[in-house]
Amino acid sequence: MNLLGYLFKSSIGRKFLMAFTGLVLFGFVAGHLAGNLQIFLPPARINAYAHMLESLGAGLWLIRAFLLLCLVIHVWLAIQLTLENRAARPQAYGVEHVNRATLASRLMARTGIVVLAFIPFHLAHYTLRVSHPGWSEHTFRLADGTLVRDVHAMMIEGFGNWPVSVFYIVAVGILAYHLSHGIVSSIQTIGLKNERWTAQVERLSVACCWLYFLLNAAIPLAVLGGFVRA
Numbered sequence: 192m193n194l195l196g197y198l199f200k201s202s203i204g205r206k207f208l209m210a211f212t213g214l215v216l217f218g219f220v221a222g223h224l225a226g227n228l229q230i231f232l233p234p235a236r237i238n239a240y241a242h243m244l245e246s247l248g249a250g251l252w253l254i255r256a257f258l259l260l261c262l263v264i265h266v267w268l269a270i271q272l273t274l275e276n277r278a279a280r281p282q283a284y285g286v287e288h289v290n291r292a293t294l295a296s297r298l299m300a301r302t303g304i305v306v307l308a309f310i311p312f313h314l315a316h317y318t319l320r321v322s323h324p325g326w327s328e329h330t331f332r333l334a335d336g337t338l339v340r341d342v343h344a345m346m347i348e349g350f351g352n353w354p355v356s357v358f359y360i361v362a363v364g365i366l367a368y369h370l371s372h373g374i375v376s377s378i379q380t381i382g383l384k385n386e387r388w389t390a391q392v393e394r395l396s397v398a399c400c401w402l403y404f405l406l407n408a409a410i411p412l413a414v415l416g417g418f419v420r421a
């Protein structure tokens with residue numbers, strides 16, 4: 192069996208792929224948050240950052256293609272794993288067997304589905320700007336005279352709508368909950384977790400996920416509260 196066959200067919204290979212793709216996607220959402228937090232700086236910062244990303248041209252498409260591939264593999268293996276676990280679950284006693292698994296671990300499929308549904312909504316909202324085609328015409332002049340898209344104004348207008356903001360906050364809360372188990376499980380799979388540190392790794396992961404949630408939620412809340420303005 193070649194390496195790809197081994198990774199996709201063996202149970203250990205599939206676990207490794209789940210962990211690897213999960214950690215790549217976590218890296219993306221953490222980096223994305225860092226970029227978005229520039230909304231708290233003068234507008235030129237986030238607009239120059241968005242312009243820099245767009246200027247990557249083919250490089251940006253390569254990154255997008257790699258992230259999409261990771262997402263597809265992660266979701267595909269998650270579906271397989273869920274179906275296999277369901278098929279293997281003993282039905283004899285008619286009661287659900289509750290083991291030491293945490294609630295977050297048992298809700299991974301459901302929280303994953305919500306995150307998956309959030310992505311097309313979010314892309315349609317801010318990347319494709321389906322509901323507000325006019326956002327593409329908002330422009331901003333950088334200090335060096337370059338005319339760029341005004342992503343800062345777009346975010347302020349977008350999160351000025353409170354139902355949209357509430358939806359984002361709930362979605363990132365559910366993503367943070369998904370990550371709170373995903374990070375621990377991935378670390379365990381790639382062999383970095385040792386029994387002595389189990390509790391500490393779990394606590395650190397939960398703390399990171401809380402921080403991730405609070406920093407993300409701060410963006411729409413700051414816009415709604417009028418702390419960040421155009």
Ligand code: HEM
Binds near residue numbers: 220317318359
């Ligand atoms: C409060 C949280 C979030 C905010 C404020 C936010 C903001 C944004 C904005 C403004 C853009 C468009 C950038 C541009 O027009 O240049 C964008 C793109 C994107 N966001 Fe988010 N986002 C958030 C959460 C998320 C989450 C949780 C995910 C993934 C699960 C995500 C995935 C993406 C992707 C894939 C893109 C497209 C990137 C590209 O163009 O290649 N975002 N986000």
